[in-house]
Each structure stands twice: as C-alpha cells, then as structure tokens.
Amino acid sequence: MFTIPDFADLQLLIKGCSAADVEQALHNEKSDIHDLAALLSPAAEAFLPQLAARSAAITVRRFGRTIQIYAPLYLSSFCTNRCAYCGFSAENKIERRVLSIDEAMHEAEILHSRGFEHILLVSGEAPGKLGVEYLEEIASKLRPRFAAISIEVQPLDEDEYARLFKAGITSVAVYQETYDRKIYDQVHLSGKKCDFDYRLATPSRVAAAGMREVGIGALLGLSDWRLEGLALGLHLAWLRKHYWRTALTVSFPRLRPAEGDFQPLVKVGEAQLSQLIFALRIFDPDVGLLLSTREEARYRDGMIGLGPTRYSAGSCTAPGGYGDAEISGEQFSVGDHRSMQEVCSDICHKGYDPVRKDWDATFQEN
Amino acid sequence: MLTIAGRTFRSRLFGGTGKFSSSRVMKEALDASGCEMVTVALRRIDLDNPEDDIMSVLDRKKYLFLPNTSGARDADEAIRLARLARASGGGDWLKLEVTPDPRTLLPDPVETLKATEILVKEGFIVLPYMNADPILALRLQDAGAAAVMPLGSPIGTNQGIMTAFQIEIIINQARVPVVVDAGLGAPSHAAQAMEMGADAVLVNTAIAVAGDPVRIARAFAMAVEAGRDAFEAGLGEKRVDASASSPETGLDFLR
Numbered sequence: 375m376f377t378i379p380d381f382a383d384l385q386l387l388i389k390g391c392s393a394a395d396v397e398q399a400l401h402n403e404k405s406d407i408h409d410l411a412a413l414l415s416p417a418a419e420a421f422l423p424q425l426a427a428r429s430a431a432i433t434v435r436r437f438g439r440t441i442q443i444y445a446p447l448y449l450s451s452f453c454t455n456r457c458a459y460c461g462f463s464a465e466n467k468i469e470r471r472v473l474s475i476d477e478a479m480h481e482a483e484i485l486h487s488r489g490f491e492h493i494l495l496v497s498g499e500a501p502g503k504l505g506v507e508y509l510e511e512i513a514s515k516l517r518p519r520f521a522a523i524s525i526e527v528q529p530l531d532e533d534e535y536a537r538l539f540k541a542g543i544t545s546v547a548v549y550q551e552t553y554d555r556k557i558y559d560q561v562h563l564s565g566k567k568c569d570f571d572y573r574l575a576t577p578s579r580v581a582a583a584g585m586r587e588v589g590i591g592a593l594l595g596l597s598d599w600r601l602e603g604l605a606l607g608l609h610l611a612w613l614r615k616h617y618w619r620t621a622l623t624v625s626f627p628r629l630r631p632a633e634g635d636f637q638p639l640v641k642v643g644e645a646q647l648s649q650l651i652f653a654l655r656i657f658d659p660d661v662g663l664l665l666s667t668r669e670e671a672r673y674r675d676g677m678i679g680l681g682p683t684r685y686s687a688g689s690c691t692a693p694g695g696y697g698d699a700e701i702s703g704e705q706f707s708v709g710d711h712r713s714m715q716e717v718c719s720d721i722c723h724k725g726y727d728p729v730r731k732d733w734d735a736t737f738q739e740n
Numbered sequence: 741m742l743t744i745a746g747r748t749f750r751s752r753l754f755g756g757t758g759k760f761s762s763s764r765v766m767k768e769a770l771d772a773s774g775c776e777m778v779t780v781a782l783r784r785i786d787l788d789n790p791e792d793d794i795m796s797v798l799d800r801k802k803y804l805f806l807p808n809t810s811g812a813r814d815a816d817e818a819i820r821l822a823r824l825a826r827a828s829g830g831g832d833w834l835k836l837e838v839t840p841d842p843r844t845l846l847p848d849p850v851e852t853l854k855a856t857e858i859l860v861k862e863g864f865i866v867l868p869y870m871n872a873d874p875i876l877a878l879r880l881q882d883a884g885a886a887a888v889m890p891l892g893s894p895i896g897t898n899q900g901i902m903t904a905f906q907i908e909i910i911i912n913q914a915r916v917p918v919v920v921d922a923g924l925g926a927p928s929h930a931a932q933a934m935e936m937g938a939d940a941v942l943v944n945t946a947i948a949v950a951g952d953p954v955r956i957a958r959a960f961a962m963a964v965e966a967g968r969d970a971f972e973a974g975l976g977e978k979r980v981d982a983s984a985s986s987p988e989t990g991l992d993f994l995r
Contacts, residue, residue: 434949436896438759521783586842614843619813621842660843725761734783736824737817 375575376612381554384601391415400424405657410607413653414600422645425652429681432659440727442662442684443718444492444524445485448693449473449512451703453498455565457551459593459629459636461691461705462498464565466634469703471693472503478512482519484696488688488714491521491731494547496691496705499528499567506534510541517542522733524587528566529576535583542735546580547589548573549625553605554597557639561596577609581617588613588620589664594647595629595638603650607657614658623662623684624654630668630706644673648680655681667710671720674710678724685728687717742939744917745833745865745886747804751775752934753964754806754919756944757794758784759896760953767797769947773957779806779835779942782821787828806867808835814848815855822859834859835889836868845895849876853883860884869921872903877910877918888914889942891922892933896945898925901932911937927956927963934967935975 391412399409400421412418413425450472453462461468473481485493493516497504509525516523524545525538535546552558555570562568580588590609592602606624613622626647629638651663665674665682667689674685690696692704712720718728742749755775760766770778778798786792798805807825812818818838826832836859838851847869853876859866865886870876872890880888890910893899900923901907911918917939924930930941943960950956 435898435945438945438948439761440759618843619840722762727760727762729784731786732784733811734821736820737783737811739816739820 376578376609376616378553378555378574378605378608381556381597381601384604385598387411387604388415388600391417393417393420396421399656400428407604407607407611407657410653410657411604413656414603414650418649418653419645422649422652425649425656426680429652429655430679432655433681433683434679436659437683438727439679439725440729441678441682441721442492442729442732443490443714444494444522444684444686445488445490445714446494446496446526446666446686446689446691447478447481447485448496448691448695448705449478449508449527450497450500450504451693451705452500452503453565454500455498455567456563457565457567458561458563458634459596459638461634463634471703472497472500473693475508475511475515477694477697479515481694481696482516486519489730490714492524492733493520493522494524494526494686495543496526497528497693498705499565501528506530506537509538509543513538513541513543517735521731521735524589526589529573530579532579532583535580535585539584540738542738544585544733544738545587545589545623546577546585547591547623547625548576548580549589549591549593549627550574550605550609551593552596553592553602553609557597561639577613578616581613581620586621587623587662588617589623589625589662591625591627591664593627593629594642594650595640598640599642599646599650603653606654610654610658610661621662622658622660623664625664625666626651627666627668630709648677651677651681667708668706670709671712671717674717675720675724678721678726685717685721687712688714742917744867749776749940751961751964752940752968753930753961754779754921754940754942755947755957756942757781757798758944759948761948763793763797765953766794766948769953769957770798770803772954772961773943773947774961776802777804777806779808779944781810782807782825782830783811787825787830804833805831806833806835807831808837808869810837810839810845812838813840814838815851815858818851818855819858822855822864823862826864832863833865834867836866839869847871847891849873852876853879856880856883856885867919872906872910874906874909874913877914881914881916885916887917887919887939889919889921892920892929893923895922897923898946899923900925900929901936904932904936907933907938908936927959930960931963931967931970934964935970937971940964 395412396418399412526547663682721728755778809818839845892901919940920933920938921942
C-alpha cells in the first residue's frame with residue numbers, strides 16, 4: 375500500500391538543497407527523489423529558465439510537437455461532501471442539477487459537433503444521484519461517438535472500476551487534493567471524502583481494475599506546493615513500480631474563485647506552478663501533464679512545448695452549461711475563455727499540433 | 741530493390757506520421773524523405789473520415805500505408821484493431837505493435853508472436869515490431885511475418901543501435917527482410933543499420949521533432965542510401981592493429 379510521509383519529514387528532503395544540487399539534478403540523465411527535491415527547492419528558483427529548457431527538451435522527445443485536446447462534461451453538481459474550497463460543497467446554496475441521460479447526451483453532442491473526440495465526465499460525490507449504473511449507461515452511449523472517455527467522479531471500488539472499463543471508460547482522474555494529512559483533515563469538513571487513506575489508495579484500485587490511465591494531482595493553494603510536488607513524485611514512482619501497464623498523468627489545479635468564501639491557504643503564483651511542472655517533467659519523462667482552463671490563455675499559450683501535454687478547451691464547469699450558456703451553478707470559474715477552435719489555432723501558431731483523437735474505442739471489446 | 745511480400749520499394753527508408761507539429765510539415769518531410777511506405781497509428785486516425793488530418797494530406801498512390809496497432813496491450817487488442825482497420829479500407833498491411841508498458845513502449849514478445857500467428861492466417865501482411873531477439877525473429881518468420889522489425893533502442897529515445905550484436909545475428913539468420921525500427925536518432929545511426937545489412941530502416945521521432953524536419957528527412961534519405969551502397973560494395977574487414985595502405989612489409993631478403 376502506498377503511504378505518504380508526514381510533510382514535516384518531506385520538508386527535510388528539500389531543506390538544505392543548494393544551487394549545486396540543482397545543477398546536478400539538471401545534468402543527471404535520470405532523476406531520483408533527491409533530484410526532484412532539489413528541482414522543487416527554493417534554490418531552483420534562480421534556475422527556472424534552465425528547468426524550462428530541460429523540461430521542454432524531454433517533452434518534445436517523448437511526446438513530439440503535439441498537445442492532446444479534451445473537454446470536461448459536468449454531469450452533476452450534487453455533493454454530499456463539505457470541502458471548504460469547492461463550489462459544489464454541500465453547504466453552498468447553489469442551484470444543483472444532475473443531467474438525465476438524454477440531457478448528458480445532448481451536451482455530449484454539442485461537444486462532438488465542436489470537434490471534441492476525448493471527453494472527461496465530471497461530477498460531485500453523491501452516489502444516490504449519480505452512481506456506477508448511470509456512468510455505465512452513459513459510457514456505452516458515448517462510446518460510438520467518442521474516441522476516448524475519462525471520468526473524474528467520486529472514488530469507487532475496484533470492481534466498479536472494472537465494470538466502467540468494460541463499458542468503455544479508459545481513464546480515471548482522482549486527485550488527492552492535498553497530500554498533507556493535517557490540512558486534508560482541516561478542509562474536508564464532512565462526508566465520505568474525509569477518509570484520506572481511502573482516497574490515497576484510489577489510483578491503485580483504478581490501475582488494478584485494468585484502466586489504461588490514471589490521473590493524480592494536488593489542488594494548489596492548500597499546503598506547501600513544493601511538498602505536494604514531492605508527494606506527487608513519490609506517488610508516481612510507486613504507481614510505476616506496482617502497475618507498470620498503466621499510463622500516468624498529473625494535473626495541477628490551482629484554486630480558482632468559487633462559490634463560498636474560502637481563500638487559498640497558500641499563494642501559488644505562475645512561477646511556482648511552472649517550477650512544479652518542470653520539476654515533475656524532469657523527474658518523470660513519460661508522465662502526461664495536464665493544464666486545464668483553470669489557467670489563463672496567456673499562461674497556457676506560454677507553456678506550450680515546455681512540459682504540459684494535454685489541454686482542455688472551451689470548458690464549462692456547470693452541468694448543462696454547453697447547451698445553455700445562461701445556466702448557473704459552476705464548480706469554479708474558468709481562466710481561459712477561448713473556444714476550442716481558438717485554443718487549437720493558438721497551439722498551431724506555436725508550432726504544435728493539437729491532437730483531438732489519440733485513442734480508439736475499438737481497442738476494447740464491445 | 742527491396743521486396744516485401746511481393747511489393748518492391750525503391751527507398752529503404754520508411755517513415756512515420758506521429759509527433760509532427762502539423763500535417764503540412766509531416767507531408768513536406770515525408771515527401772523530402774523519398775520514402776514509399778509510411779506507418780500510421782490506428783489510434784490517431786479516423787479511417788471512416790475522408791477529411792482525417794493525416795490521411796487526407798498523404799497521397800495513397802504515392803505511399804503505401806502501414807497501419808500500426810500502437811497502444812495495444814495484448815494480442816486480442818491488436819487483432820481487433822487490425823480487423824477493424826481492414827474492414828474500414830486500411831488494407832492488408834500491418835505493423836504489429838503490442839506494447840503493454842506505456843512507459844518504455846517495449847514490445848511484448850509473447851503477445852506479438854501470438855497475434856502474428858493469428859493475423860497471418862487471416863491474410864494480413866504482418867510486420868511485427870520486436871525486441872532485437874534473434875530467436876524471436878526466427879519464430880516470427882516461421883509464423884509467417886513478411887518482415888521483422890527489431891528495435892535499435894526503445895522508441896523515441898534517439899539512442900541509436902544499442903542492440904547491434906543481436907541485430908547482426910538477426911540479419912545473418914533471417915529469410916525475410918529486416919527493418920531496423922525505433923531509436924534511430926541521427927542519420928549516422930540509419931547508415932550504420934544499412935551498413936550492417938539491414939534491408940530498411942523506419943524513422944519517425946528523429947525526423948518529426950528535429951528543428952527542420954524537411955532537411956533532416958533528406959539527410960536520413962542520403963544516409964540510408966550511403967549505408968546501403970557501402971553494404972553492397974563490401975566494407976573492409978575490421979581489425980585491431982593498424983594496417984598501412986601501402987604495405988612496407990620487409991621482404992627484401994627474398995631472392
């Protein structure tokens with residue numbers, strides 16, 4: 375079982391990292407956890423351009439001049455958890471909806487007509503409103519239309535993931551939010567999500583169930599981002615050792631303004647976010663790195679080619695929001711308001727190919 | 741001329757379609773490479789869509805499409821993809837890739853052999869991507885593979901021919917053409933493979949991600965030709981001690 379060291383112990387790895395350690399880490403052909411610590415350390419801040427160059431070189435070699443494109447489809451805003459930072463938190467007075475299968479298909483059709491081939495189904499945690507049967511049904515209906523279907527919903531059990539894989543879902547994202555147990559307990563006020571260890575073991579259950587890909591991540595703005603980065607590195611390395619058939623991705627959601635009056639507990643600026651992305655890329659050349667529309671267009675354009683490999687585009691975070699632009703109840707407000715076509719054309723301008731289809735439903739048996 | 745499954749190729753350089761910055765750059769680079777066979781990932785293309793960004797820019801009269809099963813984790817998945825590709829007009833040619841480890845993308849020998857046996861029976865022209873294992877090459881050949889495609893080093897690594905010793909054995913033993921695939925990062929690597937006697941090489945990453953893909957494609961084409969010429973001309977044997985080009989071996993004692 376994967377366990378995470380106490381953040382106070384992780385701090386010891388980063389503390390005392392010198393400029394020489396950073397330079398060494400930049401020159402090593404392979405990096406270990408000590409190199410990652412050096413690359414995440416305050417000493418590495420002065421080397422940000424070097425980190426960017428190394429990260430860019432590794433990324434182009436492994437992924438070529440391409441960026442994968444996907445869109446989230448929000449299915450439900452019902453949630454039984456109270457999470458201090460989230461717009462869907464049970465105590466927030468927002469208009470809540472769960473899309474019927476027909477409504478969800480309508481939203482999916484809109485995304486399909488806009489040219490999306492990879493769709494990410496998202497929902498809050500309310501198994502009574504949206505459970506495995508619902509996801510199974512929607513996946514089997516989406517399968518003929520989309521090349522790839524991912525989910526970002528409540529953590530499930532291994533047999534449930536196996537069912538969803540059979541139904542056509544190939545990838546699961548489940549973010550720990552924070553690997554800092556103390557902070558985790560502070561911001562998760564009630565609900566099933568309070569169980570830190572069940573959530574931490576979720577990526578293993580996903581992989582054990584045979585899913586193609588598992589996405590992990592930490593919500594930036596809750597605890598020390600350097601230590602979250604180190605924890606992500608440890609988690610990646612552990613998953614690689616134990617589930618070698620599973621592709622891995624990491625996401626870097628920075629806290630966005632949302633319903634409720636929560637303010638980030640720590641500030642993570644663009645330079646820090648970039649350092650984190652570069653460090654993880656250098657640490658793990660093969661991991662897919664996601665940069666969503668939480669970030670502004672200017673930043674996302676600037677990061678093309680430097681590390682991230684997958685962008686969402688034209689996103690709306692309220693269930694039903696693609697068909698009805700007036701709809702309220704979004705999870706958070708996005709930072710990049712461009713359409714998919716605009717995002718793709720800007721990617722092309724940077725000399726990269728926006729790839730919409732990089733999977734095929736026929737890999738799996740019907 | 742190179743012949744695979746009864747089809748002849750003037751160029752011994754095969755191309756790929758992944759990792760390019762745009763389909764326009766891809767087309768220009770492939771045109772410049774002079775290659776006549778290009779591999780296309782079935783996961784990336786939509787065979788049913790005539791406007792597919794990769795398929796629509798490449799002239800199928802000029803290039804033989806070699807669909808590949810990249811992403812397949814086992815024989816069943818590869819076979820399913822192959823059948824579907826053929827049903828959608830993808831043809832009989834197939835680059836079989838079974839790569840269960842998404843990190844190294846190294847080929848699974850057991851599943852590759854299994855899939856080859858089945859697909860050959862179904863009439864596919866199978867070119868399996870394989871690790872540079874001489875016995876596996878023989879087994880694949882016996883199973884009916886039209887060529888074997890041993891790797892120089894893992895895909896996308898640009899490390900060159902790290903498996904030279906085994907590839908030499910494969911070349912010496914094989915009845916079917918040997919196409920060195922994966923890991924060729926520089927024209928000199930391609931030339932080395934050809935000098936060793938490989939029948940062809942397949943190059944993708946090194947062309948797609950180069951600063952100037954069109955120019956590097958031309959460079960690879962020249963290197964492949966040079967290497968082949970050298971092989972056919974016959975290279976001097978290697979030896980350890982120096983050998984003067986005008987020998988002055990002291991034989992003046994002879995009467």
